[in-house]
Amino acid sequence: MFLMRILLQFPEGLKAGALEAARKLKRKGHEVVISASPCYGACDVAFSEAEAVGAEKIIHYGHAPFRLRVKPRIPVEYVEHRARVGCEPALKKALEDPDFRKCRRVALITTVQHIGQLAEMKRFLEKGGKKVVVGKHGPLAAYDGQVLGCDPGSAVSAEGKADCILYFGGGLFHPLGAALACKKRVIAADPFLRKAFWLDGERERYLKRRKGLLMAGVSARRFGILVSVKPGQLSLEPALRLKKRLEAAGKEAAVLVSDRIEPEALENFRSFDFYVDTACPRLALDDWGRFGKPVMALADAELPVSLLEKAKK
Ligand code: SF4
Numbered sequence: 001m002f003l004m005r006i007l008l009q010f011p012e013g014l015k016a017g018a019l020e021a022a023r024k025l026k027r028k029g030h031e032v033v034i035s036a037s038p039c040y041g042a043c044d045v046a047f048s049e050a051e052a053v054g055a056e057k058i059i060h061y062g063h064a065p066f067r068l069r070v071k072p073r074i075p076v077e078y079v080e081h082r083a084r085v086g087c088e089p090a091l092k093k094a095l096e097d098p099d100f101r102k103c104r105r106v107a108l109i110t111t112v113q114h115i116g117q118l119a120e121m122k123r124f125l126e127k128g129g130k131k132v133v134v135g136k137h138g139p140l141a142a143y144d145g146q147v148l149g150c151d152p153g154s155a156v157s158a159e160g161k162a163d164c165i166l167y168f169g170g171g172l173f174h175p176l177g178a179a180l181a182c183k184k185r186v187i188a189a190d191p192f193l194r195k196a197f198w199l200d201g202e203r204e205r206y207l208k209r210r211k212g213l214l215m216a217g218v219s220a221r222r223f224g225i226l227v228s229v230k231p232g233q234l235s236l237e238p239a240l241r242l243k244k245r246l247e248a249a250g251k252e253a254a255v256l257v258s259d260r261i262e263p264e265a266l267e268n269f270r271s272f273d274f275y276v277d278t279a280c281p282r283l284a285l286d287d288w289g290r291f292g293k294p295v296m297a298l299a300d301a302e303l304p305v306s307l308l309e310k311a312k313k
Contacts, residue, residue: 002029002030002031003028003029003030004030004031004056004057005030005031005032005033005053005054005055005056005057006025006030006031006032006033006055006056006057006058006059007032007033007034007035007046007049007050007053007055007057007058007059008021008022008025008032008033008034008035008058008059008061009035009037009039009044009045009046009058009059009060009061010034010035010039010061010062011039011040011041011061011062011063012038012039013062014061014062014081017061018034019034021059021061022034025059033053033055035049037049038260039060039062040280040282041063041066041148041149041232041280042060042063042064042065042066042078042140042148042232043066043068043150043230043231043232043233043280044230044231044232044233045058045060045068045072045076045230045231045232046058046060047070047072047073047074047231048259050073050074051073051074055074056074056075057074057075057076057077058074058075058076058077059076059077059079060076060077060078060079061079061081062079062080062081063078063080063081063112064078064080064112064115064141064142064143064146065078065142066078066140066142066232067139067140067232068231068232069231069232069233069234069235070231070234072231080112081112081113082113082114082115082116082117083113083114083191085191085192086191087114087117087120087121087124087168087189087191088124089191089194090168090189090190090191090193090194090195090196091121091124091125091128091168091189091196093189093194093195093196094166094187094189094196095125095128096196097187097196097198099164099185099187099198100164100166100187100196102163103130103162103163103164104129104130104131104163105130105131105132105133105161105162105163106125106130106131106132106133106162106163106164106165106166107133107134107135107155107158107159107161107162107164107165107166107184108121108122108125108132108133108134108145108158108165108166108168109135109145109146109147109152109154109155109158109165109166109167109168109174109178110145110146110147110167110168110169111146111147111148111169111174112141112142112143112146113169114168114169114191115143115145115146117168118134118143118145121168122134125166133158133161133162134154134158135153135154135155135156135157135158135159136153136154136157136158137151137153137154137157138151138152138153138154138156138157139151139153140153140232141153141154147167147174147177147178148174149173149174149177149280149281149282149285150177150280150281152174152177152178152180152181152182155167155178155181155182155186156181156182159182159183159184162184163184164184164185164186164187165178165179165182165184165185165186165187166186166187166188166189167186167187167188167189167199168188168189168191169188169190169191170190170191170192170193171190172188172199172202172286173282173285173286175188175199176199176202176203176206176285177281177285178199179199179200179202179203180203180206185198185199185200186198186199186203187199206285209288210296210300212294213294213296213300213304214303214304214307216274216294217274217294217296217301217304217305217308218304218307218308218311220251220273220274220294221251221252221273222251222252222253222254222271222272222273222274223243223246223251223252223253223254223272223273223274223275223276224253224254224256224266224269224272224274224275224276225239225242225243225253225254225255225256225275225276225278226256226258226261226275226276226277226278226279226283226295227239227255227256227257227258227278227279228257228258228259228260228261228278228279228280229257229258229259230259230260230279233278233279233280235278235279235298236255236257238278238298239255239276239278239298240255242276242278242298242301242305243255245305245309246305246308248309248312249305249308249309249311249312250308250312251308254272256269261277261279261280261283263287263290263291263292264290266291266293267292272293273293273294274293274294274295274296275291275293275294275295275296276295276296276297276298276301277295277296277297277298278298281297283295283297284296284297284300285297
């Protein structure tokens with residue numbers, strides 16, 4: 001007999017520790033099943049797998065609690081992960097940057113992996129002569145100063161009190177999301193690469209691509225609206241509303257639903273000439289090159305759709 005059957009879920013970077021986590025729970029008297037599916041974020045909670053194996057609880061590792069778009073069918077415990085990497089080398093690089101030197105007030109943002117270092121980062125930057133502002137988090141993040149690719153709220157709420165925004169963490173997805181949501185410039189201090197760089201070029205490239213997408217959207221005839229059923233991504237109602245508007249504007253449109261939106265799985269839908277992404281913003285921001293067709297984020301689709309509507313009148 002066991003106390004409870006629990007499904008464990010890990011992002012790729014933490015799967016190496018899955019067996020050890022399972023052992024610990026087993027020693028406490030639980031039966032453990034480990035999800036082998038990819039897990040991309042806090043939005044991605046494996047309710048279907050848990051139900052299929054009769055789990056009474058899900059332990060979701062690596063991410064902070066998240067406001068899901070569906071009512072949790074099984075209790076979820078989030079076990080956050082903190083990266084073990086020093087913050088000083090990358091922040092030092094930022095402090096050496098000539099443009100950053102001119103910024104007296106800095107809005108500091110990061111991901112949940114580094115949120116425990118926020119106070120240390122703040123102290124270091126203050127020692128370097130900066131006034132540091134930590135913004136109130138948005139609707140999906142759990143901590144002030146924390147950003148998600150789908151929630152740059154901490155950057156947006158702080159930018160009015162700052163001369164620039166400093167993102168601490170790896171990758172381009174989060175700082176680019178902040179750069180697109182804010183008017184102030186964003187500098188990334190990457191502790192893994194130990195360097196600091198401005199996001200201006202990435203932002204410009206995205207805006208240029210978005211202009212091209214606008215033209216493609218206006219001339220497209222058949223739209224595929226991508227909807228993920230992941231519990232933190234599901235946007236069926238906005239997708240259906242968009243479909244209606246496109247049809248009223250004389251276009252053909254279909255809602256394409258899947259757990260994971262994979263460009264390769266869309267290849268044989270040859271009829272569509274334009275995709276709108278209502279799922280994770282990463283698809284339109286990072287993965288667009290894999291689609292072989294134009295793909296635009298739902299928020300950006302408003303402009304081409306309203307142009308189509310005006311043209312129809
Ligand atoms: S929707 Fe995308 S950005 Fe938001 S939590 Fe999920 S994986 Fe992260």
